[in-house]
Amino acid sequence: MSIVPEAERPTPYSAYGAHGSVLVLNSGSSSLKYQLVNPVGGEAIAAGTVERIGESGATGIVTHTFAGNKTRRELEVPDHGEALRLALGMFAEIGPHLEDAGIYAVGHRVVHGGAEFSGPVVVDDDVVARIDALVPLAPLHNPANVQGIRVARELLPHVPHVAVFDTAFFQGLPAEAYTYAIDREVAATYDVRRYGFHGTSHQYVAGKVARVLGRRVQDLHTIVLHLGNGASASAVRGGVPIDTSMGLTPLEGLVMGTRSGDVDPAVVFHLARNAGMSIDELDTLLNKRSGMLGLSGVNDFRELRRLIDGGDEAAALAFDVYVHRLKKYVGAYAALLGRVDVVAFTAGVGENDAAVRAAVCEGLEGMGIAVDPDRNAAPRHDERIISPDWTSTLVMVIPTMEELAIARQCVEAVDGRHPSSAVTAG
Numbered sequence: 349m350s351i352v353p354e355a356e357r358p359t360p361y362s363a364y365g366a367h368g369s370v371l372v373l374n375s376g377s378s379s380l381k382y383q384l385v386n387p388v389g390g391e392a393i394a395a396g397t398v399e400r401i402g403e404s405g406a407t408g409i410v411t412h413t414f415a416g417n418k419t420r421r422e423l424e425v426p427d428h429g430e431a432l433r434l435a436l437g438m439f440a441e442i443g444p445h446l447e448d449a450g451i452y453a454v455g456h457r458v459v460h461g462g463a464e465f466s467g468p469v470v471v472d473d474d475v476v477a478r479i480d481a482l483v484p485l486a487p488l489h490n491p492a493n494v495q496g497i498r499v500a501r502e503l504l505p506h507v508p509h510v511a512v513f514d515t516a517f518f519q520g521l522p523a524e525a526y527t528y529a530i531d532r533e534v535a536a537t538y539d540v541r542r543y544g545f546h547g548t549s550h551q552y553v554a555g556k557v558a559r560v561l562g563r564r565v566q567d568l569h570t571i572v573l574h575l576g577n578g579a580s581a582s583a584v585r586g587g588v589p590i591d592t593s594m595g596l597t598p599l600e601g602l603v604m605g606t607r608s609g610d611v612d613p614a615v616v617f618h619l620a621r622n623a624g625m626s627i628d629e630l631d632t633l634l635n636k637r638s639g640m641l642g643l644s645g646v647n648d649f650r651e652l653r654r655l656i657d658g659g660d661e662a663a664a665l666a667f668d669v670y671v672h673r674l675k676k677y678v679g680a681y682a683a684l685l686g687r688v689d690v691v692a693f694t695a696g697v698g699e700n701d702a703a704v705r706a707a708v709c710e711g712l713e714g715m716g717i718a719v720d721p722d723r724n725a726a727p728r729h730d731e732r733i734i735s736p737d738w739t740s741t742l743v744m745v746i747p748t749m750e751e752l753a754i755a756r757q758c759v760e761a762v763d764g765r766h767p768s769s770a771v772t773a774g
Contacts, residue, residue, distance in 0.1 A: 368450025369393055370755035371504075373432075374457040375496025377488065378403055380431040384439075384449060385755040392751065393449065396438060398431040412438035428492070429499045436503060453508045454500055455758040457548070457750070458493045459598075460486035461513030462539060468516070468754075468761040471497060471509040479511065485539060486597065488635070510758040517551040518544030518582075518592050525591045542600075544592035546580045552753040553694045553746045554584040560731050560746070561690075569685040571678060573708070574748065575698035577605035577647060581674070583681035591684055593677055599635060602677065603670045605647035608638035610673070640666050649701050671707040678708065682715060688741045691717060694748040705734065709743060716740030 374381040383395040396412035408425030462482045483490045526542040550572045558565035565587035572582045579602040582592040593601030603609045619625045641647040643666035655663035709719045720736040735743035
């Protein structure tokens with residue numbers, strides 16, 4: 349099966365021609381990422397980051413890219429309010445002027461929507477309060493998301509604001525996939541279930557696969573492997589997810605840059621009893637000192653490759669553990685899907701590390717999954733097929749564009765056209 353030429357692909361977003369741009373904001377605990385996006389053409393008009401927000405003794409770093417030029421400043425950034433003011437100041441000083449950009453909406457990436465939000469929603473005070481109430485489910489992420497929304501609404505009060513949730517795509521998981529086998533009353537009381545994350549990326553990639561191939565998404569069974577510093581896998585049948593690797597939090601599942609992924613829950617009890625580790629220390633261990641960093645000392649795959657090439661045994665083992673976990677999920681999701689039409693690699697590692705892609709697919713030829721060495725190693729950065737012609741399953745590289753996906757969902761939410769732009773009963 350070949351890739352359909354761009355000119356012949358359907359253009360489902362052509363109706364957006366009358367709209368302007370969308371400012372997409374991603375507020376982290378100590379950073380703000382922003383991008384001004386054209387929701388029709390898909391290009392980033394301008395983008396930037398503000399780093400080291402509120403870090404004691406650290407000077408903030410502000411970068412802004414527009415018209416191919418990157419500007420970098422070092423300034424004091426005490427809080428998210430100042431971070432957004434600096435970002436808006438960069439637009440005013442360097443461009444483009446937001447008054448000329450025709451901003452149609454401001455989109456906010458929110459990590460956890462719990463069972464409350466099943467799609468993007470136009471923000472009002474009640475929505476902010478609902479997101480704030482979900483902080484116990486995402487104490488590392490939602491507080492910064494809420495703060496970013498509040499500040500942005502103050503500074504940009506005359507534009508609709510839309511919250512887009514990492515968990516929303518996975519609200520449709522079947523009960524057998526999202527239910528944990530613990531006491532059901534405890535689970536219900538404390539909202540313990542699988543929520544899944546990176547949903548915006550998984551939804552975008554599953555849809556992009558269909559568009560690139562000139563197929564209906566309803567006809568495809570796809571495994572999406574979102575491999576970045578955070579990593580997750582999903583099984584998508586006909587555009588609807590039936591399972592995903594992340595759970596109550598983004599800690600479960602694949603081996604990641606600094607997160608452990610799946611471990612025996614009793615590891616926590618063992619370390620608490622025998623190492624005297626507190627809840628906070630265990631949280632830090634599994635979220636920030638584990639994964640590739642914990643195994644090898646680095647979480648950048650380029651540095652990991654240099655260590656492996658230099659004979660570092662710990663780095664080699666880390667790579668093998670990473671690939672082993674990925675293969676397990678591919679096999680499990682193939683069993684759930686019944687057949688696999690496409691395995692799609694995306695995000696930083698998935699898009700750029702040919703060695704990871706080759707290692708994951710090695711030995712899966714009996715399942716109809718393989719990569720062609722030349723196609724896999726080709727120095728390209730667009731969507732492409734990297735499997736040989738004989739396979740029953742296409743292996744593809746699909747660059748994710750989460751900001752574009754957020755921007756398009758914002759337009760649909762403001763227009764009232766998003767099919768799942770709703771708040772479900774708590």
